[in-house]
Amino acid sequence: MAAVAVILIVIGVVFGVSRANSNASHTVETSTAASPGKSHNNGADDAGKDESDEEAKSCTALPDAILDTVKLSGESMVAKLELAAPSCKDARYEESDVRVTLKDDDGDVIAAAVYDFADKPITFASGEATVSLAFDINQYWRPVGQIDDDDVSVVWQSDAERDGNAAADVDGALGGANISNDDCEKYAQAALSTQLTHDKSDASDFYYTYTDQLSSKRFGMEIEGKSWTYTDIYRHFLKMQIKHPKALLIWAADYYNYTKHNHDADYYVILCGESFSDIKAAEAWCTRNGYGSADCIPVDLQ
Template structure:
């Protein structure tokens, strides 16, 4: 079967064309007086709107014979089915207000006549490509349409496809999660970048500034040596640069000659301001970075006066403030560091001549520097000790850390201080480790002492005893030894 309006194939039994929505004419059936639907033969109620097909004019019936033949189904009592309750959006229930203004249209099925069934007018074909349009029809007591009125396909829009449950909420949650993730990623990148800048740039800058007051801290001085601009007469608080010129000793103390270069601006008169800061730590390091001297000086008692931009000063370090024999310090490779705002311990001693004496540094730092100095000294003196395998020398001391002797507990600072004192008295004095030489391990394989040798050669034990007496040592303080 084909649709009388658009010509599309229609499955038998369908009431409306699936292509254009036009009613499908049913052969030999009455037309509903309410909605105009063609019904099948023998049906008493409209299958579209439920109206009774017997209501209103009926098509003419064929004549009946006088004999008792079978009675037409139309003459039997009619049972009215319950009328379907109106439902919004359901064709034929009269609940959709969108179609109230299209009730009367040019697409109307003529009313039936009582004499005979009238054929349903052929509907106009839908233009090619016209999508399927649902037809809403209204009937019954809820605003029923006029008999035979139907809606043209162009007045009806197909209902929007409903979204899946939770689809909008899911998309919203995904979008929110994406935005939160982007914000977190940006914050993490910013934190990492900030930490990297601090670690590689600002941290090193702060550390260097804490160790020494460099020339770049003064706005009036440049690295190229340009002259400094004149400033108000303010105290010079920036530590000068320093170089180690020479070293000597005064008794057992170390005397270091320093050449200072001012890092302060010139005064209004063109003179360089004096440096007179108190609590200035002065440290000397060797070319391996080992601290070999360190003390805290008060320059307010003896201000540094510059001749132009430079000045020479003498600083004196006691035997508890330096850790290298004065004649083993390489001045050309040594580094001098001045740090302001540092606190010393105890009182500064008196110094000879024009030298400035300082107070001790923190005891823990001094102990650490002394222990490193003892290790350095053992390696340095190995070659000198090797000649005493075949001859004699004299032993002046044997101590170890934590040992109680001479009324005190010995620490690394005490052991190295004693070595420096002996080194001043005996210029050939050396330091050895007892566990490295047979003369000590034969009696005790676990021996572990720092041993001070005079380093002077003697031919026999008798000659060694004479050496001890001539230098003022008793039997408990001086012994003749060889290292074999």
């Protein structure tokens, strides 16, 4: 009887151990099988989600741009552009060193600067966006009041070279860096010629009446501590035109007043554009506007 009891105890112990081992083995296997599978699936989902999100966040496509409006803010020109880039969908455009150039319908450059959209991205919605860009007085070559929105094309270029740091933002519009000095000189010289043609008709009003001369400059002229460039001369004209909206630009050699004494007349001359009946009235305008006799001279062009 005791032997039977011992046998039963041994069988019970063996059966219990075997059952315990079987349960333990099943738990580890389930845990091991489930854990890697779960980890693998989640990793793939997260990676795919992150990659997809990253693609949706940024876009490098060159957008098509149209000039919407242009205005003067202080001495800067602010251009609002409408952009279209269907491949950008709802992405952000975060490219650096992007040159934006505005041209008139004759192909003449009227504004150009290099912008950095890394810190201030353009956000597209369904492939469309708007952006306002500021061109400081060194970066545009046409009086803002003479720019026809409908006759301006926009050229958008990536990987552009800049000259110096970006100008300050203006009225929420992003400021840009200058283009090369050589290009600035070329565009300024062309802008001076365009302005002479534009103002020639209005200048003829002063053949028999008076206006005031505000400046006379020529390329390479040594005055005011520098040798004047086309960029300097055109920038000075813009400043005068902003201050006095009727200001005109003429080439002195085209007018008898400057050639009648056989003087050298190869100068760009800025006229205030106001009309006066006599010299005294013209001098009074100079005084009211804070100009001395050396900087504001009554003239007629005949």
